[in-house]
Amino acid sequence: MESICVRPEEITPGVIITYKLRRDQRPVHPEKEWHGKVLLYNSLCHRAKVQSLVEGYEDCEDDVRLEQIVKIEKPHDTLSHLIG
Structure with missing residues (x-):
């Protein structure tokens, strides 16, 4: 995994x-980027339950670790995603 801030x-x-x-999730396309909405986040373990x-x-729901996250959409990005 590459290091993203x-x-x-x-x-x-x-x-x-x-x-x-x-x-360990055995992706067919390891470089594919997935998009999901965070349902829960455990700040002690740095893990999120994410709905695809x-x-x-x-x-589908994924258990996503902090180091897997490539990008977090800003609130204005999220709003535009929900609108269309």
Whole structure:
């Protein structure tokens, strides 16, 4: 995993994140970036429960570690994502 500067305090329920799957999750396309909404975040373990926003995977939830997160969408980005 590449090192991206993501601050844990930015990860809160409802925030939209972009992340990559870990090797132990056996991704078919390891470089694919996934998008999801944070449902819960454990600041002690630096892990988030994330609901996928990818078409066809909307019912899937992932356990995402802090180091997997590539990007956190800012509130104005999140609003534009929800609108259209």
